[in-house]
Amino acid sequence: MDIRARILAKARILGASLSGVSSLDSLLGSPSHQVYGELHWTLSAESVLVLGLEHPENEPELDWWDDRDGGTPGNRQLVNIAKDLKQWLQEEFGFNVHPLPYHVEKGGLFLKDAAILGGIGTLGSNNLVITKEFGPRVRFRALLIDVNLKPKAPIDFTPCQACDNPCRSACPQDAFANGFYSRISCNKQMEADERGKDVFKQPDDKLPKPRIKYCRACELSCPVGK
Ligand code: B12
Numbered sequence: 001m002d003i004r005a006r007i008l009a010k011a012r013i014l015g016a017s018l019s020g021v022s023s024l025d026s027l028l029g030s031p032s033h034q035v036y037g038e039l040h041w042t043l044s045a046e047s048v049l050v051l052g053l054e055h056p057e058n059e060p061e062l063d064w065w066d067d068r069d070g071g072t073p074g075n076r077q078l079v080n081i082a083k084d085l086k087q088w089l090q091e092e093f094g095f096n097v098h099p100l101p102y103h104v105e106k107g108g109l110f111l112k113d114a115a116i117l118g119g120i121g122t123l124g125s126n127n128l129v130i131t132k133e134f135g136p137r138v139r140f141r142a143l144l145i146d147v148n149l150k151p152k153a154p155i156d157f158t159p160c161q162a163c164d165n166p167c168r169s170a171c172p173q174d175a176f177a178n179g180f181y182s183r184i185s186c187n188k189q190m191e192a193d194e195r196g197k198d199v200f201k202q203p204d205d206k207l208p209k210p211r212i213k214y215c216r217a218c219e220l221s222c223p224v225g226k
Contacts, residue, residue, distance in 0.1 A: 003093065004149045010088055011051055015081045018052035018131060018138060020118025022151045027117055032110035045098065045144035047151070048109065050118040051085075052131065052138045053078050057220055063139070065212040075102065078141035086143060096146040111140040119152030125160040126167035126218035127181035132157060135225030136167075136218070159224045170221035189215045 004021055011019040024045050027033065055062045055074050062074035070076035082099040089095045101108045115121055115129045121138070124130035131138055132155075168176040175185035197210040 002150070004152075007049065007085075007089065007149065011049070011081065011085055014084045014088075015053070015077060016051040017054040018120050018133065020050045020052075020115060020120040020152050021149050022048050022050070022114060022117035022119075023148070024048050024144065026151065027109060027114055030110065030113035030117060032113045036104070036110075045096075045146050046148040047145045048114050048118065049085075049143045049145055049149075050111065050114045050120060051078055051081055051141045051143075052115065052120055052134075053081070053141075054134045055137050055139055056134070057137065060213070060216075063214065063216065065214065066209050068209075071102065072139075074139050075141070078139060082141050082143050089145065093147075098144040100142045100144060102141070109142050111142060114142050115140050116154055117151070119155050122155060122157045122159070124167070124222065124224075125163070125165045125176075126222060128219055128222075130157070130159055130222065130224050132159075133225055135222045137220070137222075137225065163223065166221040166223070167218040170217040172215065172217060175218075 008019045008021070024047060027048050053062075053074055062077075063072055065071050068076075070079050079099070086097040086099055089097045104110060112123065112129045116123060120140075121129040121131035124136060126136060128136035129138065129140075130136050165176075171186075171189075173182075173185040173189045175182045175189075177185075193214045194212055197212050199210045
């Protein structure tokens with residue numbers, strides 16, 4: 001097994017549902033990074049390892065935002081997988097590995113572009129990465145690695161072409177009314193979700209915490225991977 005295959009297999013063992021590899025150079029030239037201009041990197045690296053964690057409809061709590069580190073239970077799982085993988089990569093190969101933060105303004109990358117270039121999925125009509133395995137119901141996290149791992153090729157997968165796009169009609173803000181995704185309309189829903197914070201107790205809570213259940217209409221209505 002080559003090194004990349006061993007790493008992707010280890011990511012799976014550590015709990016990632018999906019994983020991929022792209023080169024940092026190609027990612028910095030990707031559409032989102034072009035739109036937002038050059039990022040100011042203090043890190044040097046060759047490869048971007050992207051981890052995906054399935055967020056199935058029947059485990060909605062994975063996506064509920066709370067006030068603890070990591071934001072959501074699903075993201076905390078991804079943070080832990082990245083931490084374990086970093087340790088293994090250092091011990092097994094001696095690589096320098098930097099797990100990246102979620103937010104781009106805090107030094108993160110655009111994760112959808114990373115997932116597409118890393119061969120995990122394709123951009124769907126709902127503006128989300130659609131995977132063969134789980135549709136868009138996946139969350140991502142990335143690590144930078146200082147060696148050139150052979151990038152995976154983007155996949156040839158066009159599930160939205162023959163679909164009548166229920167994702168677009170499901171949007172409560174009609175964010176696709178003009179035929180493309182409107183961040184402004186989508187964000188109105190996110191703000192409404194924040195105002196409607198739910199406070200309730202979970203079995204493992206010491207105190208009730210406010211949780212935000214952000215809208216997922218455009219991903220939960222997608223038939224791919226169901
Ligand atoms: C800011 C942000 C938001 C903002 C703005 C979203 C936006 N797209 O502008 C708000 C709060 C509105 C939001 C909403 C949601 N978000 Co959000 N968000 C982010 C964040 C932090 C950055 C995204 C961003 O600004 N992208 C830049 C803009 C320009 O991207 P864009 O509008 O999608 O357009 C670019 C791409 O489509 C790309 N592109 C187009 N074609 C192609 C082709 C190729 C080959 C490539 C490589 C790229 C590419 O180029 C476009 C720019 O020109 C990321 C995490 C991260 N670090 O990346 C999560 C992220 C994108 N969000 C995610 C999710 C799930 C959601 C929500 C469902 C809410 C929720 N419950 O979590 C909604 C869905 C919105 C939607 N349908 O797109 C997931 C997506 C997972 C997936 N399967 O794709 C991410 C990756 C976070 C995660 N935890 O994994 N989000």
